Amino acid sequence: MTLYLQAADYAMWIIVTKGPKILTKLVDNINVSKTEDECDERDHKLLQVNAKAKLTLVCGLDSKEYNRISSCDSAKQIWDKLEVTYEGTNQVKESRIDMPVHSYELFKMNSDESISRMFTRFTEIVNSLKSLGKTYTNNELVRKILRCLPKNWEANVTVIIEAKDLSTLGLDELMTHEITMKRHEDVE
Secondary structure, X not given: OHHHHHHHOHHHHHHHHHOXXXXXXXXXOEEEEOOHHHXXXXXXXXXXXXXXXXXXXXXXXXXXXXXXXXXXXXXXXXXXXXXXXXXXXXXXXXXHHHHHHHHHHOOOOOOOOOHHHHHHHHHHHHHHHHHOOOOOOHHHHHHHHHHHOOHHHHHHHHHXXXXXXXXXXXXXXXXXXXXXXXXXXXXX
């Protein structure tokens, strides 16, 4: 939904995350809310962005979910309610991250596994962590993969570490190397 809102209209995304701008006027050095009649064209555009954001969010919900958010006045209120419902509080998010972090930390290549299969499993773990807000640099990911490779890759890993900049090394290069190794085994 985040990507959809950002792509549809980035101003909608800002309204969803920051809330609508409260339209005010200065009366006796005090900010008071404007009435609808006092709003100008610019104010109406801001109100329309909030309405578009609300509509976009509501259209993605079933009737049960709609009932949960129907009392919300702004897109931000809707988003916040949905976020707590589906992602939970920060404490819930932290506990959800624990399992994939544990899988990441203990990740090893299985003895009967190809590099591409291992890479698929690894990517699934990394993607689940990313969706929960936990990210790793390319350098960290490459180093983790290199540490997970079996003993018969030890010489190759040493060469890769010495010859390559691990921050720019693509994990697909390891798969290419595996294909080359298989080709050599087939020739022999």
